[in-house]
Amino acid sequence: MHIGFIGLGNVGGKLAGSVLRNGHELTVLDLNEDLVDAFAAKGAKRGASPRSLAETCDVIITCLPSPAACAAVVEGPDGILEGIGPGRIWAEMSTTDAEETKRLAQLVIGKGGEAIECPVSGGCHRAATGNISIFAGCTRATFEKVLPLLTVLGRRVLHTGDIGSASILKVVTNYLATANLVSLAEALTTCKAAGMDLNTAYEAIRISSGNSFVHETESQVILNGSRDISFTMDLVAKDVGLFQSIADAHQVPLELSPLVLKIFEDGIHQFGPRELSPNIIKRLEVLTGLDVRAPGFPAEMYDDEPEETGYEVVPQRGQALAAE
Structure with missing residues (x-):
């Protein structure tokens, strides 16, 4: 599977690292060329524009700092909408506004593509090891197509319902x-x-x-x-x-x-x-006037769990009630 990744910041860079580490073809794009250079040195391809990624990649992931930044990448000049079509999936991994995500998803779907929102939770240290949790909002059919990739990016994957539910x-x-x-x-x-x-x-x-x-x-x-x-x-x-x-x-x-x-x-x-x-x-x-520090604590958090293939988390309580 060829993955395009737009946004290599604190979280995005670690998620993209999981994609590359697990053997997927990866093309990356970021405003910070130093971050792109670092991924290129590890074997990733350099992306020319969001449009080019949408034209060539099976899944185009965005992980950006704000709803405005995501909108610019999706519908701006040379954006994802200009290149996406049937057989391509846009995956939004930012923490963003549910209504804005739904709006952009409908534009992608209108072009013949598919859309999924899949924000992560659990800290950057778990994003780095592929052990972070993922909320996925989309149709069940799209979820099942993307699940093999999501279980590389994260450990626990929850299908939350339609687009918008994961953002909430x-x-x-x-x-x-x-x-x-x-x-x-x-x-x-x-x-x-x-x-x-x-x-x-x-x-x-x-x-x-x-x-x-x-x-x-x-x-x-x-x-x-x-x-x-x-x-x-x-x-x-x-x-x-x-x-x-x-x-x-x-x-x-x-x-x-x-x-x-x-x-x-x-x-x-x-x-x-x-x-x-x-x-x-x-x-x-x-x-x-107090200094709230103590000796013996780490300067950064590191995930000490081994990286493992993720799995879908299925809510149990509602199913048990329905079966009664």
């Missing part, structure tokens, strides 16, 4: 992770202020009902001081904003989400949009 679930899970990050920043700072040993505090949270995926990953790089998860405050604000927009569209009167967004807007104001997202704790460090 992705921003929901990102919102939950962000709310957890803010609460962990408060918890760790409070432990420091109370004179607790932070190694002990980390373990207490880890073995208790307070534990979470975010604690086991982001708390470690917070305590190291690097705060590096390859994700920035502007991207957090975008994702929480998308979640809030979904709630607003359905008239859900949220209370926590606006506060989380306000906290990150303040973090961006103080430290800049490209500040690493776990450094939201710096707001509290500045206010308290």
Whole structure:
């Protein structure tokens, strides 16, 4: 299968690496030529334009920082729409707006192609090893065509329903992770202020009902001081904003989400949009004068699970009820 990959950033570059590592023919495209050069050195082909990838590749993947960037690649001059047709599939792996994804998908389908949205969740360290989780929104027929590729890109693959459903679930899970990050920043700072040993505090949270995926990953790089998860405050604000927009569209009167967004807007104001997202704790460090770090924690997260072929996750509870 010939794969075209557009967007070689923090997440996209790692996903594209899984494609190449597993023996697929790969053509790449990015505004940063240094990133393209690095992939070319490993055996990937250089793409000329989104249109050229759509004309020559079986699946064209986009993994871009914003809905506007994706729209420009799909429907802009020399874009995917100018080259895609029957037998080609556009796969959107960005964290983006559900309605915009549906709009662009219909344009692709109108050209005779197929479309799938398949955002990922689980951290850059798992994207690097092909062990990340993938939400896939599309027709069942398209899902089954792309599933062999998705099980290379990720470990657990969930078909979420029609196009738009995966985008909604992705921003929901990102919102939950962000709310957890803010609460962990408060918890760790409070432990420091109370004179607790932070190694002990980390373990207490880890073995208790307070534990979470975010604690086991982001708390470690917070305590190291690097705060590096390859994700920035502007991207957090975008994702929480998308979640809030979904709630607003359905008239859900949220209370926590606006506060989380306000906290990150303040973090961006103080430290800049490209500040690493776990450094939201710096707001509290500045206010308290505390240094919330401890020895022995890693500067980056690495996936210690071996790379394995992925599989489809099938929801069980609804099926059990239907069978009764």
